Amino acid sequence: MTFSVSGSSKIKICGIMDDATLQGMSGLPVEYIGFMFAKSRRQLTPERAAELLAVVKQIPMASGNPPLAVGIFVNPTLEQLAETLSVVSLDVVQLHGDETPEFCRQVGERFKVDVWRALPILEDTANQPDRGTQRLDAYKGAVSTILLDTAGGGTGKTFRWDVIPSYQEAAIRNGLELFIAGGLNPGNVNELITTYHPVGVDISSGVETDGVKDSHKITAFVERVKYS
Template sequence: MSRDGTKVKICGIKEESTIDGMKGLPVDYIGFVFAKSKRQVSPERAAALLSLAAQTPMAGEAAPLSVGVFVNPTMEELEGILSIAKLDVVQLHGGETPEFAKKVKERFGVKVWRALPMDEDCKESEGGGPSRLDAYRGIADAVLIDTAGGGTGRTFRWDLIPSYRKAADTNGLQLFVAGGLSPDNVEELVGRYSPQGVDISSGVETDGVKDTAKIAAFAKKARNKG
């Protein structure tokens, strides 16, 4: 059961064929979107896909871990969804506070990832810099930095990544990078900045549908096995 190297998360899973197509690929996490989105799935749909994924070895001989993407959920909403879809990770992608993240972790016994937007400036003086990660020390398991707005298909300034990696390491957090990634640029990202994980959705789609060939290319290049 090997999960060595850069972790790969494929987000926005909706179809059984996508999971079938990832068998044997170096994919560590599959993501389900529960927030309002064209990729949104119901808890029941996610549960069915999770059942299939549990029988589909990907990274090494391991089944992928599951991540649920939420935007400003209530505890009641989380409880209802997690009672149906047994997720490994709750990813908070809205304006949730560190206190809320802590309650989620304690109440549901899941790992918590906090997504943070990377605005064009991300000024430390305005609370937008790497010091944001300090508040998640001992609370979140990972921080995911993404282009502001999310799902834009655009990258942010990658030269900001080293300072975030340093802050993540200092606070005992893993650092995932998202935003505008594709099979064409992920190798450069990983080679230059060495994030612990990468997260992609639209970049491995063709006409809005997950493309197995693009997923394979992305995952292998992220692991430098392309």
């Protein structure tokens, strides 16, 4: 199978936990994989993440390069990040808690990693998109990427996609890339891609069967994104 990836949205498969999932991604145009370090049923130790990262570097991918490694954290301290990064070489630190722009800036400067900030789409900001998009202004220069997610995270539910254009405008204004997460799956991602053309998409539970990553669903998801 070959993919035409020029101009396509980037893909991040989050919550990687085992070698089999990585082996099943062989040949797919997946740009990022995510390791969960926050409390979750998918939580990994830094040591286990390092083992998986060694595996993925041996797997042939569509681009010829292994996907970049993203570590997901919720309200970590700089010391906790230092300890994790001393064990596993992450390309991206993704922050999902109450981290301030200044903390995000410190992370990037201290550890020389790309920093992403996840922001939930709350109901009140969904009804007032201008109010919601103002949050992006504060992160200009502090992070490279904003990831919009359904409030609560890991709910398997989408947020109101009609707010995306307002956030896209704010992201462009602030020099940020915008990824979309929250309730995505092989059945609905084509609509998202063809309607809003996001820079990237992030998925975890939407490519699982009974709580385990499903290689067939991952392949189907990638096809929907890259062929849209």
